[in-house]
Amino acid sequence: MHMLMHDLAITVARDNCIRLDHTTYQTIPERARHVSGYLEDLQLKADDGDNRLRTWLVLKDNLGQIDHLYHMEKCIIGLQKLRALCLRGAADLCVLPKSIGKLKHLRHLDLSYNRKLEVLPLSISKLCNLETLNLEGCTGLRELPSGITKLVNLRQLDISGCANLTHIPKGLGRLTCLHTLGQFVVGSKGDPRAATLDELKCLSKLKRNLVIRNMENLQDLDADFPVEGLNLQSLELHWVAEPKDGDRSASDKAMTRQEVILERFRPHQDLKGLGIEGYRGGMFSAWVSKLQKLVKLEIISCHYCKRLPDLGQLPHLKRLCLAGLSQLEGLEISEGSEQHQMSQRFFPSIEELELMDLPKFNGWERRKMQGASHIDKEENPQMVPIFLSKVQVQIRGCPRYSHVQIQGQQLSLVGMTENILNQLVRMVMASRHASMISANSILFSNLKSITIDFMIDVEHLQWPKELFRSLPALQSLVIKRCHPLQTLCGRVILRHLIALETLSISYCPELDLSIEDDGNEDDCGEDGCDVQLQGHSKLKALHIDELPKMKHFPEWHRHLRHLEHLSISDCDSLKALPHWMGNLTTLTTLKIWSCDGLRSLPRKLILQFLTTLESLSIEWCRELDLSGELDNQQEEDGNTSNSQFSEPTKLRELAIIGSQNMVSLPLWIQHLTNLKSLDISFCESLEALPEWFPQLISLKRLDVSQCGRLSQRCRRDIGEDWPKIDHVERVFA
Secondary structure (H helix, E strand, C coil): CCCCHHHHHHHHHHCCEEEEEECCCCCCCCCCCCEEEHHHHHHHHCCCCEEECCCEEEECCCCHHHHCCHHHHHHHHHHCCCCEEECCCCCCCCCCCCCHHHHCCCCEEECCCCCCCCCCCCCCCCCCCCCCEEECCCCCCCCCCCHHHHHHCEEEEEEECCCCCCCCCCCCCHHHCCCCCCCEEECCCCCCCCHHHHHHCCCCCCEEEEECCHHHHCCCCCCCCCHHCEEEEEEEECEEEECCCCCCCHHHHHHHHHHHHHHHCCCCCCCCEEEEECCCEEEECCHHHHHCCCEEEEECCCCCCCCCCCCCCCCCCEEEEECCCCCCCCCEEECCCCCCHHHHHCCCCEEEEEEECCCCCCCEEEECCCCCCCCCCCCCCECCCCECCCCEEECCCCCCCCEEEEEEEEEECCCCCCHHHHHHHHHHHHCCCCCCCCEEEEEEHHHEEEEECCCCCEEEEECCHHHHHHHECCCCCEECCCCCCCCCCCCHHHHCCCCCEEEEEEEECCCCCCCCCCCCCCCHHHHHHHHHHHHHHHCCCCEEEEECCCCCCCCCHHHHCCCEEEEECCCCCCCCCCHHHHHHCCCCCCEECCCCCCCCHHHHHHHHHHCCCCCCEEECCCCCCCCCCCCHHHHHHCCCHHHCCCCCCCCEEEEEECCCCCCCCHHHHCCCCCCCCEECCCCCCCCCCCCHHHCCCCEEEECCCCCHHHHHHHCCCCCCCHHHHHCCCCEEE
């Protein structure tokens, strides 16, 4: 509220609406009718009674004192003309005083979020003028008093979130003025106190939201069950969910009974929200797919369900949540005579898609409608779902599901099979749109990033060069978690993706980049392709992670003339780096991490790197020993070092971490005149720093932690090597 409007409201209300506290009113003004304040203040002012008040709103901060029933009793006795009473969120309210029944004029009672409140007094049935009773979030409430059915003027009875209610009192149908119920709890079979669902027939004014819990207690329903006659906006049906790993065996008879019950819960056609949880039938009713105005649909923990009805024809659906459907294999969509018409109708309004814990879910499958042309047997019936940037997609625990996510100019392919991937390739090359969600065209030629995540059965990624020519603006390509993948057409990728700047390949345990798979390059020999690569490749960043079968770098890497960042990790079969890597003169960052098979680095390569790199990191390569690198050569020719380091070194950051075999620092480190940071932690065989170490005059940070004896020698002021490093600003030992 604007400050001016606030001041105007205060001026108009004057003393009619007041807030009590220690700094304002000492007594309740004569004109006051609506009062709010903390309990201690209200106790003080109202103890002697004041029948002028119509509203009593207890503020939340001090509601912990509300368990003093004596004070509440006196307050209620003195406020018998009260119309509205709010005790919302009283953390310690366990019991409501019996004197509440004396408030004959009370119309609105708010007891919501009193989580310790377990029962209501029987005297509440005497509030004959009560129109609103709010019990939302009273999680400790076990039952409602039977006399509540006498409150015939009740319009709002909100018991949503009362998770411990065991039943609704019999006679609920008498509350014919009821507009809001919140939830209906089906009592156990044979409970004489519990209302039956048939009593909802009398609640013709019921609207908004209704949750029906404990559906497992239902044995049968009348054929004329009245849910369709209720003008509800949202309906939720809850069965008590079975344990995730519990016994899920169910007889065909029991499952059929559940299916019949669900069929009779057909709501009216204007329903906007539907939630079904814990349903124990094997099939869903067809009416779910006929709710043309449905906006939100949530189906959760229905462990017996294998198929769902066609949900693709819901034109207004904005949110779809499928979670915990352990047997669900796929969703059928109807395909008419023209694919174009189908794509325009399928989920045109979807904004949120949530798929959780669907271990057998394969995705959407085409189903031929009557009069549609026959689907080619060789064509994959499974469709490629393409989600545009407006759709928020959350998918977890769906190992067999394939989908495409487009966020702006970024494309993600998740869970692709070979058939689906080929289908998508044909779609890109044909420049035709086959989106399942929107009829808006997808401009693949404008894509700048593609991520391929978790390919299921693709062993050889052999894409035609025409595909890459259809992606002239692509700058980033990420391939990860493709476990069956064995070969990759690297030369074709670099040759035809002329704008590619970043290539990342990770978590492909069967992939060996050493094996060239460029079968599409029949039009040129190897030398010809290499010449073309030199002119086309603009790659600036290459990341190779967890390719345990890669034995050496493929030859096409030598042509990455613009490469600036290179990272290699978890390539255990890699024994050495090739000599030609020294020709990558633009390389500024090199990271080698956890390559257990790497035993040495070429001497010439290191010398060339030192004049180009700005950051070098060699971590947890346990077999690599850098101690002797260059040492023998320098001993043979004492002048060699001066000539070799005639050019200034650019290296500013150097990390040699976890090198178990390194007993001394490499001599070439003394020539790193611009070195700012040196990390040699977890090198336990390293016992002392060399005498030349003070020559590193630019060094600002040194980390020698977890280096055993060396860490002790580098302790501030008392370590034997401290005089060698006292010029370093930050030392971690």
